[in-house]
């Protein structure tokens with residue numbers, strides 16, 4: 001009896017120790033792991049597995065990773081949360097097993113997964129535990145990839161994600177990073193210096209701002225753990241529990257800016273404007289959740305609601321690099337389209353595009369293969385797609401932004417729209433370059449060019465586009481939202497055309 005009581009006391013003490021965790025005072029800018037979970041889940045809803053992991057051997061609380069399920073706005077969600085105080089959140093044998101088990105459960109029960117990552121990656125003094133075997137880090141990555149496109153996976157990067165651990169965020173759909181604390185890198189600056197001789201800092205090589213603006217491995221930068229976790233909760237409201245479901249419809253709200261001034265989209269094709277001003281007039285007020293807002297900003301991608309229905313918006317941004325598509329913006333759009341398609345979210349393309357960028361630099365970067373990636377994602381998407389030509393729609397950029405041949409449910413155009421292989425001036429110059437060069441008198445040359453440009457403009461005339469069924473409707477700016485509301489509602493009964501279970505959200 002006494003011995004038994006002793007065992008109960010031991011267990012109670014081990015539980016208390018694991019829950020208390022280790023001293024966090026060395027990291028004043030970070031929230032302790034259990035405080036993070038309190039912010040993530042609805043009050044009192046968290047149910048933990050494996051609290052006593054490692055209690056008997058080294059006594060490392062929960063073996064450095066807290067796993068379980070909890071509710072976010074009432075929906076059941078699985079979590080993996082590293083404890084940075086326990087061997088820097090590194091993955092030992094038991095920690096790997098816990099992460100594997102919760103991912104297997106998410107796969108079985110179709111639960112979204114939130115990752116609160118703060119980890120040194122594999123636990124280097126336990127290599128047999130995490131590295132070579134069937135239930136180590138490789139199994140974690142395998143399950144993450146299997147879950148991709150099957151259930152939403154959302155990551156808050158709240159500290160380091162070092163070495164192999166850097167792949168954990170990489171396999172998720174969205175990565176919010178906390179400035180100053182979050183970092184992601186395959187080798188630390190110290191290791192990089194040893195290998196390549198390069199001297200650098202953690203911020204420069206793997207910091208939040210670098211990843212959110214240069215590499216594209218991060219999605220958004222936040223000032224604190226609380227802000228990042230709040231954004232993860234919000235993002236989940238746009239996503240269904242799994243590929244089998246549709247996102248929940250919210251209470252409809254009018255757009256933030258109901259009035260659409262005539263000059264919002266300037267008729268001069270070269271005059272910049274901010275496409276966010278158009279988005280604000282189309283989506284419900286306050287509903288636009290931009291994805292990768294600091295990276296490849298000539299393309300704007302985000303989730304929003306139109307009369308409560310979730311849509312993806314893919315828009316060229318004429319105020320940045322004329323809205324031309326570069327390698328990164330093609331990748332950004334491709335990945336976003338893939339996310340929308342995986343989770344049954346219709347997509348609205350807002351076109352104002354001079355084309356893909358041209359020149360030696362982008363050819364050397366592989367603009368063709370990056371552009372192809374975007375076209376493949378767009379053409380493979382089975383969710384309803386709607387194309388809105390705001391102003392210019394030129395060249396292969398027009399195709400990549402869901403031209404009529406790619407079966408959008410509708411191609412709509414503002415009265416300011418022009419569609420063509422290139423701008424009329426460029427087209428006239430390309431066709432008649434030799435003739436133009438032969439005309440010596442400048443006035444005569446200008447008149448000749450003007451006539452050829454006028455011919456080209458007539459060729460791409462919007463009335464002709466309507467008459468030849470290139471566009472389904474020319475819509476006045478002030479009516480565009482209502483048009484989209486009606487067309488989205490009319491597409492409500494859509495279903496996938498092919499018998500496909502799910503697909504991976506392709507990495508950028």
Ligand SMILES: CCC(=O)SCCNC(=O)CCNC(=O)[C@H](O)C(C)(C)COP(=O)(O)OP(=O)(O)OC[C@H]1O[C@@H](n2cnc3c(N)ncnc32)[C@H](O)[C@@H]1OP(=O)(O)O
Nearest residue numbers: 087088090120121122123124125137160162163164165188
């Ligand atoms: C799948 C393949 C892989 O992932 S191999 C993993 C390779 N990982 C690495 O190279 C990362 C090495 N660690 C680091 O760079 C730093 O610890 C980072 C992550 C930046 C965190 O720094 P900081 O918060 O200052 O903590 P710290 O370095 O003082 O460490 C705290 C305690 O944790 C330990 N620790 C750290 N990393 C590991 C690890 N990978 N494996 C085992 N233990 C690790 C440290 O030794 C330290 O332990 P202690 O508290 O002194 O007992």
